Each structure stands twice: as C-alpha cells, then as structure tokens.
Amino acid sequence: MVKKASEAKPNLLLRTARKERGWTQQQVADRIGAPQSLNVSRWESGTAFPSAYYVMQLCQLFGKSVRELGLIRDEAVLKSDSHPSPVPPLWTVPTFFTSLVGREQDVDDACELLRQSEMRLLTLVGTGGVGKTRLALQVAAEMRTSFADGVCFVHLASVSDPSFVVPTIAEALDIKQIGERPLFERVKLSLRDRRILLILDNFEQVAAAAPQVEELLASCPTLTIMVTSRAVLHLQAEQVFTVSPLALPPPEQLLKSETLASYAAVALFLQRAQSAMSTLRQTPANLHAIAEICRHLDGLPLAIELAAARVRLLPPQAFAARLKRGLPLLSVGARTLPERQQTLHHTLMWSYELLSSEEQHLFRRLSVFSGGWTLDAAETIWLVGQETKGPKLSALEGEAALQDKSLLQQVGQEGEEPRLQMLITVREYGLECLQASGEEDLIRRAHAEYYLALAEEAEPHLKEAENREWLARLERDQENLRTALEWSMTSEEAELVLRICGALWEFWSRRGKRSEGRYWLKAALGLPGAGAHHVARAKALYAAGYLAWHQNDLSEANLLLRESVALYRALEDDRGLARALGILGVIIQRQGYLAEGRSLVEESLTLHRKLGNNWELANLLQNLSYVAWWQGDLTRVAAFAEESLILARGVGDKSLIASALHSIGYVAWRQGDLVRAATLVEESLMLLRELDDKPGIAGSLDTRGSIALAQHDLEHARKCYHEGFALSRQLGDNIGWYPVGLARVAAAEGHFKRAVSLFALAETAYGITEIMSPDEHAAFERELAAIRSQLGEVVFAAAWAEGISMTAEQALTDPVPAT
Structure with missing residues (x-):
C-alpha cells in the first residue's frame, strides 16, 4: 500500500546507508533484484514499505540490522507483551535462493486474501510450470508472522494415490502412526486449536482427496489451507486464485x-x-x-x-x-x-532434442527415480544392459551435463555425494520418452531391484546402535521405495513386493508409518502367486501381524501371525519362528488366553536364547512388559524390562534402552521409590531427546511429571505435562494423559473445579479411558468420585460441562481460578 506524501515519514537511515556507499537508487534496486528504482525511492521517502523478502535483501546488502536501516514497521509490535508458545511456531517451508520476478501484485493480492478472517481455503490454480509453487513459497514468507503456530509445507508432487495424502500431511507435521486411533483423527486433533497455514503443493494428481481437505477445515476452525493445483478443487470453502503466465510484450x-x-x-x-x-x-x-x-x-x-x-x-x-x-x-x-x-x-x-543421444538416453533412464537419487543409484540404472561394452558417457559426466541444462536439480548432500532430482513436470516428460524407447520394463525392474537391495541392506542395521543413519537414508528414498512397490504390484511381481515389504516393516514401525506398511503388505499378500514364495510370505505375514498388533488390531494380528508361524514351522526356519511365536503369544495373552499365550512365548524365548537373537529377545521382553502393565503385574513389568535392558545395552539400540529404562522407572514410581524412578526416567529422556524420538519423549514426560507430582514438586510436574501436551498435540496421539496430569496438579493445589474441567477435557476430547489399563481406569474413577464428593454434584457437573468446551490452549494458559 502506498501512502500519501503528507502522511509519510522518510526513512533517513536507509537513505544514509545508501549514500555512504555512493550508490544510486537504481544500483540498490539492481543489487537486490527489485523491478525498478521507484521502489527504493518510495521506501526512502516513507510512502511505501518493503516486503519481508526485500527487507532481508536490504539487510544483507548493507550488512545492517532491520533497526539500523529503519525497517521496523511498528515498534509497538516489538514491545508488546505476549506469552510464549509452548513450542516454537512451525516453519517447514523450503528455502528459495532466487528472487521472484513479476509477481509482486500476485503476492500482495494473495496475502490480502489470506488476511481476511473468513478465508479458509485459497487455491492457486494455473498450468504446469506457471510458478504456483514459487508464488506459494513467497506468500508463505510474507505471511509467516500472521500465523501464530506457524506454516507447514506439504510436498504432494510425488504422491499419486489419494489415500496417501493424509499420511503425507501427517509426516510433514511430524505426527506418527501410534496406537489404534486413525491417523486422520490424529491429524485433526493436532490441528484443531492451532493457528497454522497448511500449504498443499501439487494437488492435481490427488484431487480425489479434496473431501478430506474440507473435512479437515470443518474439524479445525483456526486452520487455513493454501493449495497449489492445476485444477480447481470444487469445494464450498474454496477461493480460487488464478496464477497467470508472466506479462509479455504485445x-x-x-x-x-x-x-x-x-x-x-x-x-x-x-x-x-x-x-x-x-x-x-x-x-x-x-x-x-x-x-x-x-x-x-x-x-x-x-x-x-x-x-x-x-x-x-x-x-x-x-x-x-x-x-x-x-x-x-x-x-x-x-x-x-x-x-x-x-x-x-x-x-x-x-530441451530434450538439444541433448546428445547419450544424454537423452541417460535422461530417459533417470526419470524412473522419484524424489531424488544418489550417484550410485544413477550408475546402477545407467549400466543396465550396457555392462559388456559400457556407455561412452559416464553417469557422473551425464548428470553434470543435464544439471547444466537445467533438467536436473541438486536437492541435498548424501555423505560426500550430491543428491539430484528432476522437477515433476520434467520427470513426466522423461517417463514419456522412456516408455516410447521400449526400455521401460527393463529400467523399472532394475529400479525396483536396486531399492529392494537397499531395503535388505538397511534392515539388519536398523537394530544396531548406529541406526539413525540408515533410517534417514530410507526416509530420503521412501518415494523411490513406493515407486518400486507400485511397479512391482502392477506387474504382479509377487516375490519382489513381498521381499521389499518384509525388509521395510521395521522402518515403517519406527517412523510411525504403520498404516502405510499394512496397506502394502495386505496388497502384496493378496497378489496372484504370493503363496508360492513361502520364505518371503512367512516374513510378510509376520510383518503385517506385528504392525496390526501395534495398532491394537488384535484379531487381524492373530490371524496373520498364526499363518506365519505355520509357514515358519514347515520351512524349519527357527529364527523366523521365534519372532512370530513371541508376538503371537503376546497378543493371545492380551486377548485373555493366558495359558496358550504363555506357552507360545516360552517356546519363543527358548529359541531366541538358543540362537543368540539378543535384539529380538530384548524387543519381545519389552512387549511382554507391556502385557504385564495391562494386567497390573508390576513385578513382572520390572522383571521383563530389566532383562530387556541388559540385552538392549549389549546390542546398543538406544531406542530399546530408553524404552526399558522408562518401564523400570515407571515401576519404581508406582512402588514409591521416587529418587530411583526420577533417575531412570531422566536417563530415558536424555536418550530419547538425542534420538529426537518425539513419541518416546512425550511418554517419558508423562511418567516424569507423575514422579514430580508424587515428590510435591508441582512446578516441575506442570512443566513436564505442558511439554508433553505440546508434543502429543503435534503427534496427534495419546494427548489425554497430559490434561489428566495437569488435573492432578490442580487438585494437589486445591483447585478442584479446574481439575474436574481438565479431567473432562481428557475424557471427552481425547478419550483417555480407552487407552488406560484396567488399574489406571479404576484409579481415574476413584479420583473423580473423591472430587465429586468434595464439590457436590451441582458444582461438579458445571465444572465438567466447562471442561467439555475447554480448548487445549485454555488448558495450558488459563490462569488458575480461585477455589
């Protein structure tokens, strides 16, 4: 917006900085990529104010801060007193290194629309290559301070199945697949009370997921969504913003x-x-x-x-x-x-026709990759069918030539090697050329086999001390792994699909992608010919059963694992049999069939010890400690966890070590040994923070808060519950434990009405009693009964009703009312 000269306040600091360097306004404009010197003139005269992008460019150009250049729009904003958010605002927007040319008005108009209170869904629509994504990035930068809880950018360019839209959103928000609550419900819970701008980029190929966007908006009243798409979504809340090509001379x-x-x-x-x-x-x-x-x-x-x-x-x-x-x-x-x-x-x-024949050949083959690749992967695909005489052009030389011609982009570094990728539109054209060449099946098979080899190489390392590097490597290549699975499924390559899934289940489990893993495993097990590959099928059945167990789908897990056990027995594969027996025994006990379950577990333990499967044994013992917790047997929880800890330390898996420490600390708390409990859980937290294991951190914070509460350290307890609440809302899982903890803090302070409201929030909004063990549920009911007796039925009911309408932010920030 341009002010009248009479209302403007000249920016003498900016003008002085320019003159000190002897630059004209045009020279400043050229150096920062501004379209004309008139912009600089207006900034100096005070009739206009630069956008956030140009503020950053000016500070970099002059080597001064925004205050030193007089580029603070409103001092009052900086001096305002505001409460810090429990967690920093999200900012997952990709960095851009080039200026946006010719879109100043589009940026202003889009920002103006997003500032309107009724704006919920803004769709940037335009043809491929028109610059929708780049415009969205600039708008995000301009609007960053307008969304208190941040901006989240979701890449959908490589997602072709609409059913993967929600998991991709969850991944961008760092929401893991944990427990039995559907992933979409966890996403809605995480976003329900947050003022966030969610950017869904390249939506056209998953347009069938549009109703989920509308459902998300309906469930999250403070959420705003910006979509980039080649097609309109046709949703009621949608405001279409057409992104046109750049202005051309007539x-x-x-x-x-x-x-x-x-x-x-x-x-x-x-x-x-x-x-x-x-x-x-x-x-x-x-x-x-x-x-x-x-x-x-x-x-x-x-x-x-x-x-x-x-x-x-x-x-x-x-x-x-x-x-x-x-x-x-x-x-x-x-x-x-x-x-x-x-x-x-x-x-x-x-552009393709300008390439040499060898460059064209390489370009076609590289289009098989999705989401980027390493030089090793490129070399493998490039040499397929050319092993005897070898190509004239090396993969490295060819990649350099294609990158010079803007057909490849470097998107990161993997070790000492660059990671490259194609823009999605460039890749689409490359795939068209690959299909026309007659090489598509050959190259797609080679691609699938390469990523099968990567998955099988990574699998044993996921159970070692230094597993973070391998988890990260699989994370970087998950789009290639999905592409390999899709082609193998379409081609009915049953053994290939079963082996990839069998190698990836641990990755899916640790990264909270259990629903995706179950999707692929179910599809693989249903392929024609899947029953002929007994070794791969037995492992896939085990993987599917394990993931179903961790999503509390006990009946399905039972069926899958029984078939896996039968196959492993027929194959005389003791290692596989030991794994499948153990988890099946855990599940059967959880279903109430204790004698049969214990018999299977004993057989599994015997086999594991005989074979020296220490990681598997440690993992099984930790699962058994969970069953003992559900049954209320603290002695067995401690016994299983302590043996698991010894084994976990031996194999060096920090995740297993932290889990065992947490379980032992939990038992110590329940038994009143508070000093020991605090020491153990603090050690668990230290390891989990090192691993950036957010679900684990959240769980340990709940126990640490309970220990602090028992020690009458109410401030420490409140701090743990606040941090755990913020983390669990990010993840969309197990949220209810933290309002329960805060309710207990309020009750300890004598604020019984607030305690009731927090208990009500935990039960009605987050379903806490559904995930409590029978003992904990009984304790929860006793607490409510005691407070109801203290307050009387009328006051209790009013406080409970207030909790039903309470938001998460009120639970965290409301002042404690007087009793």
Whole structure:
C-alpha cells in the first residue's frame, strides 16, 4: 500500500546507508533484484514499505540490522507483551535462493486474501510450470508472522494415490502412526486449536482427496489451507486464485527495445540468463530476440528458465530462430497430450532434442527415480544392459551435463555425494520418452531391484546402535521405495513386493508409518502367486501381524501371525519362528488366553536364547512388559524390562534402552521409590531427546511429571505435562494423559473445579479411558468420585460441562481460578 506524501515519514537511515556507499537508487534496486528504482525511492521517502523478502535483501546488502536501516514497521509490535508458545511456531517451508520476478501484485493480492478472517481455503490454480509453487513459497514468507503456530509445507508432487495424502500431511507435521486411533483423527486433533497455514503443493494428481481437505477445515476452525493445483478443487470453502503466465510484450512492442525489459517475462529471462552467462548484454537485438523467445514460451516461468540456461550454447538470436522453426512441429505432437501438459511439453521436447543421444538416453533412464537419487543409484540404472561394452558417457559426466541444462536439480548432500532430482513436470516428460524407447520394463525392474537391495541392506542395521543413519537414508528414498512397490504390484511381481515389504516393516514401525506398511503388505499378500514364495510370505505375514498388533488390531494380528508361524514351522526356519511365536503369544495373552499365550512365548524365548537373537529377545521382553502393565503385574513389568535392558545395552539400540529404562522407572514410581524412578526416567529422556524420538519423549514426560507430582514438586510436574501436551498435540496421539496430569496438579493445589474441567477435557476430547489399563481406569474413577464428593454434584457437573468446551490452549494458559 502506498501512502500519501503528507502522511509519510522518510526513512533517513536507509537513505544514509545508501549514500555512504555512493550508490544510486537504481544500483540498490539492481543489487537486490527489485523491478525498478521507484521502489527504493518510495521506501526512502516513507510512502511505501518493503516486503519481508526485500527487507532481508536490504539487510544483507548493507550488512545492517532491520533497526539500523529503519525497517521496523511498528515498534509497538516489538514491545508488546505476549506469552510464549509452548513450542516454537512451525516453519517447514523450503528455502528459495532466487528472487521472484513479476509477481509482486500476485503476492500482495494473495496475502490480502489470506488476511481476511473468513478465508479458509485459497487455491492457486494455473498450468504446469506457471510458478504456483514459487508464488506459494513467497506468500508463505510474507505471511509467516500472521500465523501464530506457524506454516507447514506439504510436498504432494510425488504422491499419486489419494489415500496417501493424509499420511503425507501427517509426516510433514511430524505426527506418527501410534496406537489404534486413525491417523486422520490424529491429524485433526493436532490441528484443531492451532493457528497454522497448511500449504498443499501439487494437488492435481490427488484431487480425489479434496473431501478430506474440507473435512479437515470443518474439524479445525483456526486452520487455513493454501493449495497449489492445476485444477480447481470444487469445494464450498474454496477461493480460487488464478496464477497467470508472466506479462509479455504485445507484438507491436517487439521493436521498441527501450521498454521490453520492463515486462516480467523478459526480465526473468534476462536475470536467469545473466546468472548463467554474466557477459550477456542487453543490446536491442538481444532484447528483441529474448522477447520473441518469451512469447513463444507463453510467459511460463519454468519454460523461460529452462530456455535461459541455453544462452551459453546459443545466443538469443540463434536461439529464437531455432525455436521459431521447431515449435510449430512440437505443437502438433503436443495436442495428443492432456491440456495441462501441452505448453510446457513444447519446451521440454525442445530441451530434450538439444541433448546428445547419450544424454537423452541417460535422461530417459533417470526419470524412473522419484524424489531424488544418489550417484550410485544413477550408475546402477545407467549400466543396465550396457555392462559388456559400457556407455561412452559416464553417469557422473551425464548428470553434470543435464544439471547444466537445467533438467536436473541438486536437492541435498548424501555423505560426500550430491543428491539430484528432476522437477515433476520434467520427470513426466522423461517417463514419456522412456516408455516410447521400449526400455521401460527393463529400467523399472532394475529400479525396483536396486531399492529392494537397499531395503535388505538397511534392515539388519536398523537394530544396531548406529541406526539413525540408515533410517534417514530410507526416509530420503521412501518415494523411490513406493515407486518400486507400485511397479512391482502392477506387474504382479509377487516375490519382489513381498521381499521389499518384509525388509521395510521395521522402518515403517519406527517412523510411525504403520498404516502405510499394512496397506502394502495386505496388497502384496493378496497378489496372484504370493503363496508360492513361502520364505518371503512367512516374513510378510509376520510383518503385517506385528504392525496390526501395534495398532491394537488384535484379531487381524492373530490371524496373520498364526499363518506365519505355520509357514515358519514347515520351512524349519527357527529364527523366523521365534519372532512370530513371541508376538503371537503376546497378543493371545492380551486377548485373555493366558495359558496358550504363555506357552507360545516360552517356546519363543527358548529359541531366541538358543540362537543368540539378543535384539529380538530384548524387543519381545519389552512387549511382554507391556502385557504385564495391562494386567497390573508390576513385578513382572520390572522383571521383563530389566532383562530387556541388559540385552538392549549389549546390542546398543538406544531406542530399546530408553524404552526399558522408562518401564523400570515407571515401576519404581508406582512402588514409591521416587529418587530411583526420577533417575531412570531422566536417563530415558536424555536418550530419547538425542534420538529426537518425539513419541518416546512425550511418554517419558508423562511418567516424569507423575514422579514430580508424587515428590510435591508441582512446578516441575506442570512443566513436564505442558511439554508433553505440546508434543502429543503435534503427534496427534495419546494427548489425554497430559490434561489428566495437569488435573492432578490442580487438585494437589486445591483447585478442584479446574481439575474436574481438565479431567473432562481428557475424557471427552481425547478419550483417555480407552487407552488406560484396567488399574489406571479404576484409579481415574476413584479420583473423580473423591472430587465429586468434595464439590457436590451441582458444582461438579458445571465444572465438567466447562471442561467439555475447554480448548487445549485454555488448558495450558488459563490462569488458575480461585477455589
């Protein structure tokens, strides 16, 4: 917004900083990528204020803070007294390293819409390559301070199945698949009371998930969603924001070189081309050719950037002439494609035709990867079928050539090697070329076999002391693993699918992806021919049963594990049999059939000890401690956990060590040995924080708070419950334990009405009694009865009703009322 000069307050600090360096306003504008010097003039005169992006650029340019440059919009905001949030606001938005050209008005308009209180869903709609994602990133940066609980960016470009939209959102929010509550319910619980901007990027290929977006908005009244898509979602709450191509000079302006650079498309080409070749000059001939190129490319930013990278190979005039001859032919071929691909397809085909035959071959093969790849993976795929004579071009040289031509992007570092990927639109074109080449089945099989080998190599390392690196590696390649599973499923490669799933179950379990794991395992086990591969099937049945058990689907787990046990017995595979028997025995005991369950567990323990399976034995013992907890047998909880701890220390698995320490500390608390309990749980917390194991941290904080409460250290207890509450809301799981803990703190302070309200919140909003053991449920009911007796039925009922409408924020921040 531009102010009247009479209302403006000049920014003398900014003007002085510029003059000290002897720069003109135009020179400052050029250095920070501002479209014209008029912007700098307005900032100095005080008639306009720079956006957050340009504030950052100015601070970097002058080496001064926002205060030193007079770039603080409102001092009162900085001095306002506000309560800190229990957790820092989310910020999972990718960093961008290039300026946004020609979108200033779009950014302002989108931000203005998002500031409206009634705005819930803003959809940025436009053709592929028009710059929807980049615009969304800029809007997110501008709006960052407007959303108290942060901004979360969700990548959907590589998600093709609508059923994976919710798991992908959960993953971006760091919500794990734990317990029996559906993942979508945990997402809704996590977002219900938070003021967050959720960005869903590349939604068009999962449009069938649109009703879930509407359901999420209905359940979370303070949530705002921004979507980028090539198609409208057709939802009631949707506000469509059309993202058009960049402004182009009309035909009659092509000969007026003095105005051409002011058009956004030409300005973008110039900026990117000069980054590629700093010696490029803005001569009338170059500007005229660049304007023609931009018109041929319909002002699409991605197409322009791909083309601008070619100036090192062809000067603009030669580039324009070649493009002019080639595009009519490309246009004919592209009409057979979906409408959303036609314009960008022209540019991609033209870029592809500029490659050498070897580069084209490599480009086609690399398109099989989803979500990026390493040099080792590229070399493996590149050499398939060429092992005898070898290709003329090495994978490394070819990748460098493709990266130079803007067909590949470096997206990170894996060890000492870069990790590369294709933009989704570029990959789509590459897959089209791969299919046309006749190599698709050969390359897809090689891709699936490569990621099977990775999964099977990683599997044993997930049970070792240094498992974090392997978990992270599988996390980075999960899109490739999904692609491998999808192709293997479609091709009915039963053994391949079963083996990949059998190797990944531990990863799915540890990373909270149990629903996804069960989806793939169910599909694999149902494939024609899956029954013929007995070893792989037995392992897949075990994996499916284990994941079902951890989601409290006991009946399904029982059926799967019984079949696994039968197969392992027939195969005389004692290692597999020991695993399956142990978990089946745990489940059967949990279902109430104690004698049969204990018999199976004893057989499993004997086999594990005979075979020296210490990790498996430690894990089974920890599961048995859970059963003992449910049965209220603290002596057996401690015995199982202590033996598990000895074994876990031996194998060095910090996650198992922390779990055992927590269980032993829990028993010590229940038995009144508070000093020992605090020491053990603090050690567990230290390990869990080192692993960044948020579900584990949240669980241990609940126990640590209970210990502090028993020690009458109410402030420490409150601190633990507050942190645990914040973490569990992020995860969307086991939230109810923390309002219960805060209720007990309130009761200890004599604030019984607040205690009742917090108990009501835990029960009605979070279903706490559904996950309590029978002993804990009974204790919960006794506490309520004692407080009801203290307050009387009328006061108790009023306090309970108040708790039903209480928000999580009120539970954390409301002042304690007087009794």
